[in-house]
Amino acid sequence: MKKLNSIIAAFLVIVWMPTMGQTQKGSVLIKNATVLTVTQGTLEDTDILVENGIIKRIGKGLSANNVTTIDAKGKYVMPGIIDAHSHVALDAVNEATAPITSEVQMADVVDPYDIGLYRALAGGVTISHAMHGSANAIGGQNITLKHRYGTFDPEDLFMKEAPRTIKFALGENPTRVHGRGKNIQPRTRMGVEAVIRNGFNEALQYKKTWETYNSALKQKGATPIPPKYDERLQTLVDILDGKVIIHCHSYRADEIYALINTCRDFGITNIVFSHVNEGFKVAPELAEYTMGASVFADWWAYKFEVYYSTAYNAAILTENNVITSINSDSGELIRHLYHEAAKTQRYGQLSDDQALALITINPAKQLGISDKVGSIEEGKQADLVIFEGHPLSVYAIPQMTFVDGVKYFDINDDQDDMRLRVSANETVEPIFLKEHDHNCMHGVDFFFNNFGRSLFQHSH
Amino acid sequence: MKISTKIKLLSSLIVAAFFIANSQVQAQSDPSGNRRVTSSYAIKNATITTAPGNTIKGATILFKDGLIQAVGTNVNIPVGTDVINGDSLFIYPGFIDGASSAGVSRPADPERPANFDSSNPTDEQAGITPWRSVLDNLDMGNNAISDWRKAGFTIAQAIPDGGMIAGKSAIVIYGSGESTNILAQNTALSARFRGSRGMYPGTPLGVMAKFRDVYKNAELSSTHTRLFASNSGLNRPEINKTYQAMFPVLDKNIPVIFEVSNDLEIRRALRLQKELGFKIVLSGVTEVENVISEIKASNATVLLALTLPEDKTKAKEDATDEYVARTARVKEAYEKALKQAALLEKEGIKFGFTTSGAKTGDMMKNIKIMMDNGLSENAALASLTVNNAQNLGIQKFAGTLEKGKLANMVVMTAPIFTEDSQVKHVIADGYVYDYEVKPKRAANGNGNKNGGNPSGSSVLAGTWEYVSDTPAGSSGGLMKIEGSGSNLKGTITFDDPAGNGTAQADMKDIKLVDGNLSFTFDVSAGGMDLNVDVKGDITDDKFTGRMSLGNFGSFPLNATKKPNNSNF
Known part of the structure; x- marks a missing residue:
């Protein structure tokens, strides 16, 4: 009996072989489903044909040879859920040592083994925006990940078509870490604004220095001396040139409005505000000058600057034409973002399409990838989730999750142990009782002061 | 006649001169009695493996002044040669360590000024010291070096300790104390993903970015220097010792030796290498199967760690089905770890070993385990000898036993990698080191590897400097331990969680059993008391362990004992 069990265990391990090498693209035919396209309404009893990772056709009575066919009668298909603010699958989150760290790249520290990716897939999330933390006024460059769980190569997870993005942060986190913690600028909200403005002004000078050098190089016989290279300032130059989308951690209306003004002064339009608990106070301004707001459904009051909050935030922003998304900022919430979206129907009476847009096409717009993902349309990438029950129902259960037409989650083939890497050193891997792993201030207080100044504080 | 007188005079002058010269040498007495009688040795009638796969039986090896004169079955032994009878002895080329930390101490961090800006530290404060040479912090008389020599190592590349770019390595020979023992210096630039404590760069994120920054600016600085040298009317280049020390790397004269702890770190190092184009050595490699292609x-040089994980799932008598099923993958991971060396061999990668992080006592045991898991004997021996000679670029004079090569060899009582094989002599730089061969150990042998410290606890007393690494950088302090046996007391200092500065706590439950040290201490943080549990192994003056912080996980904590002045 003992032997039999270990054989079974070994078998289970072998059956689920991780996919290796090149990014996989799949083909599949999903039949007879209720298709929630998000952008083109709901299609009853409809088929979706996926070829080589792309949605080829949407219609009735489709057929295809040599393609896996899934009968989804009575089930719902929606676009893969997109989380515009996540810290899953990162080895490090905060380089909390300087107020501006725009040179650091989250792409350097992606951990493809993180089980959080699989948990997200089990909640229908196919894309997450792996962000730097909120310790610095200008944090690091983020990376948009497609949840191709099973690869050992971090680069297989990168959504290479996605534009560059960067993390900014306002308010209590950067002032606490740098001002109070290390007695350097910024200590106040004014300081945060000054740090950002100074950064952009320095970047303008830096850009000019290199332009002068590069044009001098073109002159015959000239021997110009190269200036110093500074990836930190170069990244800020790229923001000013519109090549990078800012995703800014923020709570209060005053600081949000102040940064909108800063961006307008510098001609920056690619900016998304994250959390934005007081966003409802500046909804018209967010609608006019930004790429929108990415909010929590109903998280509030975990620190002083988050007290003035309402669960109607997402609905108010949506009704004011702000591109609005709901994000997780958490390895736990990421598993049920469809519930978070559904809360806007209780608080704000949003329609099904409006609520679903909060976790699909809208975050896609904020990440600059809405031409490729975020809705079920012919020609888009086949990131799809099959649900038992309507995804906005409390009874909804994700059944299968596809990325590029490849099935990465199937509730009927959901083994107990889905880890990609197992430590040889621990028979029981440590379980962290507090979900402190995947959030904005990860690494800051605890690691930075080593024994933890505020171990038990909430920290978004 | 005159001529002949002249000749006589001349020859007596020569004789006199010879005597004077010689008597100067002999005038120095040798009260220690350590000076050897001759520098010419022969080991006779032994089984000699001159290189992996090439063994001669009944052979003699002759060496003089540190150089091999002859190897073979037909060797004339000149008069004045110290002959060692090699009947039943087995001789192998001396081992070469691709990257060693033995005898290397970490230079003290510079003092932080009162108005220290943690966001913009100097290179030195941030652990960026490429201009340093390991030779400035290498103690060739250190016990760790004699321990590794006793294990068979005769040449090592010493790697500096420090921050993310610690400095340059050197190749040293484990010979007599009368020589500097340096074979080559500035042989590689040492780098690791180690953030600096409480300043930029503090995490792997910052370290990656800072490495690019240093590299690219060194390139620009080099361009500027070249332009300035060949043109007039240009602004002078700013001489920056960090950038200047990077030039040999930019010119691909020396590689960057990256310390890596897992496959993700291997990928990070290779990511930098791909972007910037330097020559690379990966050191301390463990998990290769996912990154082999x-x-x-x-084209990286691979230095495999001599460490292996412990088998945590060893067949238990009372193992329940649940336990077996739950630990099946842990066992699989363990078994996979043992096969890494064999995998490298199969893939045709001529890896060498690094002793960094390994224990002398486990070395042969671990290599045998690797061989039980598919590593061939020739590849095992090659990774200790010829491969590393090639990796270090010293194959011209080291790595095999041939005429004209350095007299470095290991003399064993039985064929290497067999159960009973013990090291009887090590010859390093032509100096012969004799070791006591123990009779076959009893089944319950309680072998004491600590040499002169039978009780073990006297090793413990003293001041230890520790560093704990967390994903966000490293932190550290001092452990002061006194007493012995069951009466051990101590205090530990650490960064005060309540603000800047250091705090101190009593070490509790200090226990030292069979080289395993454990203790606990309490930290109060934000009104909560946190119990910190530290466990690990002590070998000589190094402690390698982990500290666990309740639910927050466990992190490496390593310590080095500060030299005890009374020993000198």
Whole structure:
């Protein structure tokens, strides 16, 4: 009996072989489903044909040879859920040592083994925006990940078509870490604004220095001396040139409005505000000058600057034409973002399409990838989730999750142990009782002061 | 006649001169009695493996002044040679350590000024010291070096300790104390993903970015220097010792030796290498199976760790079905770890070993385990000898036993990698080191590897400097331990969680059993008391362990004992 069990265990391990090498693209035919396209309404009893990772056709009575066919009668298909603010699958989150760290790249520290990716897939999330933390006024460059769980190569997870993005942060986190913690600028909200403005002004000078050098190089016989290279300032130059989308951690209306003004002064339009608990106070301004707001459904009051909050935030922003998304900022919430979206129907009476847009096409717009993902349309990438029950129902259960037409989650083939890497050193891997792993201030207080100044504080 | 007188006079002058010269040498007495009688040795009638796969029986090896004169079955032994009878002895080329930390101490961090800006530290404060040479912090008389020599190592590349770019390595020979023992210096630039404590760069994120920054600016600085040298009317280049020390790397004269702890770190190092184009050595490699094609594509030199995980799932008598099922993958991971060396061999990667992080006592045991898991004997021996000679570029004079090569060899009582094989002599730089051969150990042998410290606890007393690494950088302090046996007391200092500065706590439950040290201490943080549990192994003056912080996980904590002045 003992032997039999270990054989079974070994078998289970072998059956689920991780996919290796090149990014996989799949083909599949999903039949007879209720298709929630998000952008083109709901299609009853409809088929979706996926070829080589792309949605080829949407219609009735489709057929295809040599393609896996899934009968989804009575089930719902929606676009893969997109989380515009996540810290899953990162080895490090905060380089909390300087107020501006725009040179650091989250792409350097992606951990493809993180089980959080699989948990997200089990909640229908196919894309997450792996962000730097909120310790610095200008944090690091983020990376948009497609949840191709099973690869050992971090680069297989990168959504290479996605534009560059960067993390900014306002308010209590950067002032606490740098001002109070290390007695350097910024200590106040004014300081945060000054740090950002100074950064952009320095970047303008830096850009000019290199332009002068590069044009001098073109002159015959000239021997110009190269200036110093500074990836930190170069990244800020790229923001000013519109090549990078800012995703800014923020709570209060005053600081949000102040940064909108800063961006307008510098001609920056690619900016998304994250959390934005007081966003409802500046909804018209967010609608006019930004790429929108990415909010929590109903998280509030975990620190002083988050007290003035309402669960109607997402609905108010949506009704004011702000591109609005709901994000997780958490390895736990990421598993049920469809519930978070559904809360806007209780608080704000949003329609099904409006609520679903909060976790699909809208975050896609904020990440600059809405031409490729975020809705079920012919020609888009086949990131799809099959649900038992309507995804906005409390009874909804994700059944299968596809990325590029490849099935990465199937509730009927959901083994107990889905880890990609197992430590040889621990028979029981440590379980962290507090979900402190995947959030904005990860690494800051605890690691930075080593024994933890505020171990038990909430920290978004 | 005159002529002949002249000749006589001349020859007596020569004789006199010879005597004077000689008597100067002999005038120095040798009260220690350590000076050897001759520098010419022969080991007779032994089984000599001159290189992996090439063994001669009944052979003699003759060496003089540190150089091999002859190897073979037909060797004339000149008069004045110290002959060692090699009947039943087995001789192998001396081992070469691809990267060693033995005898290397970490230079003290510079003092932080009162108005220290943690966001913009100097290179030195941030652990960026490429201009340093390991030779400035290498103690060739250190016990760790004699321990590794006793294990068979005769040449090592010493790697500096420090921050993310610690400095340059050197190749040293484990010979007599009368020589500097330096074979080559500035042989590689040492780098690791180690953030600096409480300043930029503090995490792997910052370290990656800072490495690019240093590299690219060194390139620009080099361009500027060249332009300035060949043109007039240009602004002078700013001489920056960090950038200048990077020039040999930019010119691909020396590689960057990256310390890596897992496959993700291997990928990070290779990512930098791909972007910037330097020559790379990966050191301390453990998990290769998921990155093998990337390693091959990068042409990286691989230095495999001599460490192996412990088998945590050892067949238990009372193992329940649940336990067996739950630990099946842990066992699989363990078994996979043992096969890494064999995998490298199969893939045709001529890896060498690094002793960094390993224990002398486990070395042969671990290599035998690797061989039980598919590593061939020839590849095992090659990774200790010829491969590393090649990796270090010293194959012209080291790595095999041939005429004209350095007299470095290991003399064993039985064929290497067999159960009973023990080291009887090590010859390093032509100096012969004799070791006591123990009779076959009893089944319950309680072998004491600590040499002169039978009780073990006297090793403990003193001041230890520790560093704990967390994903966000490293932190550290001092452990002061006194007493012995069951009466051990101590205090530990650490960064005060309540603000800047250091705090101190009593070490509790200090226990030292069979080289395993454990203790606990309490930290109060934000009104909560946190119990910190530290466990690990002590070998000589190094402690390697982990501290666990309740639910927050466990992190490496390593310590080095500060030299005890009374020993000198």
